[in-house]
Amino acid sequence: MSVGHSMPHSGVYARVRGETRFGWDQQGYGDLHLACVRAELAPAHIKSIDPAPALALPGVVRVFTAADVPGEHNLGIIAVSRDQEFLARDTVRQRGQAVALVAAETRAQALAGARAVRVELDKLPGVFTPAEALASGAPLVHPDHADGNLLRENKIKRGEVDAALAASAVTVEAVYSTSPLEHAALEPEGGRAWWQGGKLVVQACTQNPHYDQADLARFLNVPQEKIRVIQAETGGGFGGKLDLSVQPFLALAAWHLVRSVCMRFTREESFLATAKRHPLRMHYISGADEQGRLTALKARILGDTGAFASYGLAVCMRAAVHATGPYHVPNLDVACRMAYTNNGFYGAMRGFGCPQVALAHEGQMDALAAKLGLDPLEMRKINALQAGMRTCTGQKLTAGVGLMQCLERIEPIYRAWREEAPAQDGLSGVGLGAMFYGIGNTGVSNPSTAQMEWGPDNTVTLFTGAADIGQGSDTVLKQIAAGRLGIEAEQIKLCRGDTARTTNAGATSASRQTYISGNAALAAADNLVMNLVEGAREMLGERHLEIELREGMLRASDGRAVEPGEVARHMADQGGAARGEGAFDPNFSPLDPETGQGRPYAAYAYAAQCAKVAVDPASGMTRVKEVAAAHDVGRAINPRAVLGQICGGVVMGVGMALMEEHRPGREGNLQQYHIPTAADAPAITPLIVEDPEPTGPFGAKGVGEPALIPTAPAVAAAVSQAVGKPLRHLPLSLERVMEALSSRGESHED
């Protein structure tokens, strides 16, 4: 059996040996090298671009500008909000936006050429905070956008909030905020493009090859079939490789020059030119009755989407529908707004707004519990979503709601940590975080497709468009298919992420591949079995024979057994093939635009985490000592991969909680922008909870993003306990902790 057994990630040994060929490793002999000319100030009007000084340099072949774009200038991952010019036409909207592209014989020549291009910019008035952006008379980031600088507002309305708050035994009003974050995937963006068989081939690191193909076709104004995108092995994404990065530049240059080209971003360029996590400001008013039951939530959330929409619509909607956290709240008035500014654009990052709102919903739970004199864990148990309850969008949960089990799993650890004697030379604290997370895209169709083939030589192949970016979907999809076919996962070959050979599986995002592409693979396996059985009946000459695939053989009820490979040979002889097709689209209903009511997701993951921290009262230095993390994944297809995701998510959460903060407009690099090192990783106790999801493949849901979401709130709660004051703004930098240490004992109300 393959499902439920730990398997090493497919390709992991090659990675460890350094043999894996990532985006930049695709470069080939004779490739031209590309480098962007990036605007140093924004917003600005482009007065002139003079390529002559660059063209005079040795090795420089061509300088491209927006005038060379044959098709659509505005690209973007969400069809209704395509607004990103990969080569700015008249206006630079954010610092670092590319205005020209240099192709040269070597990388050094391309970089020298990019420095030599003379760009004249006229600075324009801009907006750099959402509040500025939404003020009346503010300069418009996209003058043709219908709602000024407001990208979108999402509302959730249920019941009577004001009356419920007035009748509540306790209420808490507080403001929370989070900072822009960089994904800092180990692999900076890179790739190659060339011509082959009359097609332009682009091979780059990506989370979404089929989207890349569609947008590149739009960019070049050619039919999609003319473009083939192959996902290069991708060294981490975390949402940062969902938007196009190097691909449009590669495609444009290869298109015009009819030569192979390669390109990579430096780390600094990756900071400057790719998406960041949306910073949110969250104003919450929550109420509870005397028993601790939540009565109402009024929330006003304001986010910055930067100069382009990217995934702003998705983050806005997801933040709204997760604003309550994993609790039953009968009365709701939530409004989440996302504003354009001239900051570098914000986009998808592990959790799509949920890690941000989790800080607020968990902070409110602790504050309400403190007012009521309730234990924070009890407070969560009292309000935890359970089967039969309704979420904030009115969706009735029926099964696979494992939150209570998660809370119960961490409870003994939480109690033990709480009772530990305080550290002698420092302050310590213990905090909780819980979450729910809708699997897949919000309130929209987001299907996946897959095919399987049983070859005449008994090789079994799974075809999937799902990009494995290190999270392990290759392995999990093979395990799921193998589980249905009753063979070993190792027996399955994978053909993945190549638009010429696989079909669309949607993005590797929203923790959706195990659940959605897993179901598609399962359906493809089912269909393959059906076709093999048909083939076997035909081969055996008995139309109505009962045949099943068992232990690698097609076994008929009359005792005969044939090898599937033999059937495949038979089918091939007849001009066919032993193939199976599968597709899956989660059952959803769109959200009502006014009330936000609907069924945005078919399945939800749940989690609870508990963190223990130590704070040095002299310096404010904070260390997360231990984290216990219980995650309801429905069913762990590859348990060790689940544990890996949980541990990775926790460490990323430690970064979000304590140190990560990108400052728009400032240079970004890994010297300035701190991500956790091994020395910052706490001791982690990952706990797998399996409350089967009836619609999941073998009961499975996703864990990629849930792993991160509860950590920062748990750490914030623990630090708050250590310093004796609620901390509501991330990261909990030395300065913020010191400020709290210095003002301890002052009023907690804000």
Place this chain on the structure above:
Amino acid sequence: MSRFVSPASLDEALEAQSQAGAQALAGGTDLMVTLRKARLSGGQMPKLLVDLSRLLELQRLNLEGGAPYLGAGLTFRFLESNPLVTERLPLLARAAASVGSVQVRSTATLGGNVANASPAADGLTALVCLDAVAEIASPRGARHCPLAELITAPYQTTLDLDEIILGFALSPPPDPAGQAFLKVGRRGEVAVARLNLAVALDRDMADPRVVLGSCFPTPRRLADVEGLLKGAAPEPALWQKAGELAASHFTDVCGWRSSADYKVPAITRCTAQALSRAWSGLEAAS
């Protein structure tokens, strides 16, 4: 493109270093970052990189008898783990252990840390507390230079282009001494010091030393604080007062910048904490 030489003798190294456009390369953990930036921005690259790692003259270590001496080529990894260093110069061993990561410490050297002259250099703060005098070689012969004279401003030294630091003669406080080194960084490893602090106290409080780094253009001994401590009765109230004095010295020198909101309380408390630790270390040892 830079040329790279790895001389096996000091004479060869000095000769190479005297060539126009030569740049000494010790561990390279700061230099490589600078050179990469220069390369990417089209800045000037050195013509010649002179690797100092093979020079035995830079590897000397004497902590037993006679004048204590540390070669400039000793790595932080060596300094944090060598038993003589951890026993005799615990503040230096702690400072060494707080630099970068294991990978960085395995190649980064004490001499490179000084020559780079970052205001936040952990090794530098420790050396200033040990009253180090640099021994410097050039084709013109050797010279000796106290660190306060060698380092004039952030990333600025009085080293001539053809000079190489050989090592450091130390004057630690009289034995037994209690020593402490504290570093505040934004994460557990690979963090530039937000502030660092080296402290040494002898039993008679005759030669107290307090050095604060990452707060001034160069790490410096706090004469006012040392004056307060000298001959005073060691007790928690004294540590607290010393901390407050250290913080007011900081604002006197640097003014009240935005970073002072953090640094004033941090300097106050960390100084008191370091002094208290140094004194308890001294008491525990006796």
